[in-house]
Amino acid sequence: MRLLTTIYDVATRAGVSAATVSRVLNGSDSVAPDLARRVRDAVAELDYRPNGVARNLRRRATRVWGLIISDIGNPFFTALVRGVEDAAHEAGYSLVLCNSDEILEKEQSYIQVAVDEQMAGVILTPSSEADSDLTPLLERGIPVVAVDRRLDRHDVDTVVGDNVRGALLATQHLIASGCRRIACITGPTKTTTAQERLHGYRQALTREGIDVDEGLVMIENFKEDGGYAGATGLLDLDERPDGLFVANNLMTVGALEALVDRGVEVPRDLLIVGFDDIPWAKLTRPRLTTVDQPTYQMGKDAGTLLAGRLGGNTGPARTIMLSPTLQVRESSVRS
Amino acid sequence: MRLLTTIYDVATRAGVSAATVSRVLNGSDSVAPDLARRVRDAVAELDYRPNGVARNLRRRATRVWGLIISDIGNPFFTALVRGVEDAAHEAGYSLVLCNSDEILEKEQSYIQVAVDEQMAGVILTPSSEADSDLTPLLERGIPVVAVDRRLDRHDVDTVVGDNVRGALLATQHLIASGCRRIACITGPTKTTTAQERLHGYRQALTREGIDVDEGLVMIENFKEDGGYAGATGLLDLDERPDGLFVANNLMTVGALEALVDRGVEVPRDLLIVGFDDIPWAKLTRPRLTTVDQPTYQMGKDAGTLLAGRLGGNTGPARTIMLSPTLQVRESSVRS
């Protein structure tokens, strides 16, 4: 049983060779108008569609991007995926989605899949600044774009938020709101995001002439339970903070839960600013002040960079840094 | 410049034929131990990895699933994607993610891509019960699973939530909480989800001997602005409702915003129950009572069904219906 009509069926029907059919379909070489017409008719009559796999084999390239992200369950990445998806669609590529779960091995395994399937390019949020290994891709000339987090080992196109600036804005705002003992909960320092946000926090304090108290800095795991643990630790201090900067969205949720459990009321007892917008921000009480990143735009830009590479751009690696904006809501304003 | 090592390079190095290398790698036919060993050594020495594209062409099948969903930006689908992703990974497939944006044409175009790329199977949330056309897939024997929404035209494996039951639970709960004038905001009736949820709402009222007032039923667009419009319309009625059942998550958010804007306080003035859990439910005020669907499980089950078909199951189409659970929180409890 023959299910698929091939280019030869079309050729036979049009009374030409397969080569001519291919030429008509790809429009590069010139073909006599009447032949082209016959080919097009035959294509229409047979409802012919080229076999993408065969084409990929011959062309030694696919029209697919691999997108390897840490966790599709984290809403932060959702908008990012959306941005990449749109850019891919515009440039005529499809997207293969892969979840690394922040696990280096899974990341590596997906990188191998990308190589095996000869994907056109890869966009990833590196699970580790130092250890993520892109060699298999780069040595085969597959372009890579890092997004959200930087990479140490490889010099590739990168799209990140201005984390230092975001943290600076957040902390300055807390100071302006009257806080003097400001704590910070940040993530594992092996990620550039955690490092940079901590740096911005320190910078703000220094600029305003406030001593950095290292006891007020909590390094946690970037997840909900990390935020909970961090906030709990801070509340156990002899001298509690009066302001809190939390360096990512999930940790902010955890921290707020800890505050509720301990009966600490925001913003009465403590002002708080989070990082990355959370969905339904309008519905939370207190409404959260956050440092919003243009997440969708980050994805879109990453996609555009990749499309540029695939379009032949061989210039030096480029880093795009997007500015975050501070969304002041209730949680950081004294009532 | 030769970038890729092929099966012939391995064969040469091991002193055997390409066929033997293939046999060793695929493990089906038996090969003499010493040859197998030499092949494996050569593979290791050359760091050989088979070209997936060539393999796909020859096998006339890929190890890829297409997942066509309405909107990756809607958090409802995020957990679903996650479930599918896990099932795919377990069964040894990768996932190509496609956003249809609820647009039929985009959906059709992605279906064609799935055919062209000879994807192994497709999972989709049909953009329309009546109009989504799976013919191109089915006539080529590509198995399809519908998830979240049913399909009219084709008899395929399906995974849905028990929408009638969910709506019934929600409405009964409102009645039990003392409401007598209960309104409903639901989505476009061309989707099965909207229909069924409306049905469950009516069923609950009838069972409890309450007349259904069609003026209290708002048909909106399943998005935030739809919820806002619906709630506004209800508040403009001469006789306002004292209970509200909203048939999806985004609309619930919109409705709540309308209530805030109109100064209607929940749960003092109005009790409300939403459909589908929303992230950060713990942080919203009032905490929302919702009908939670096991979204992750829906995705996982859909993936398992697809894997089953690919494993050779040729039985009749199966529909899996998952029960939702009512999460009672503050918004539906009189204070």
Place this chain on the structure above:
DNA sequence: CCGAGATGAGTAATCGATTTCACGCAAGTT
């Protein structure tokens, strides 16, 4: 000791499109 059957491995066909190469024919040059 011979022939049937099993086994293992190589040769070559195959998947379906793209692309190189060569050929035939028409137009342009001297």
Place this chain on the structure above:
DNA sequence: AACTTGCGTGAAATCGATTACTCATCTCGG
């Protein structure tokens, strides 16, 4: 008229793996 030049077209090679087929060798029963 002979000779290049160029264009359009088809035949065949190619991409890299899988697999049907073939053949040589080995085993075992009669």
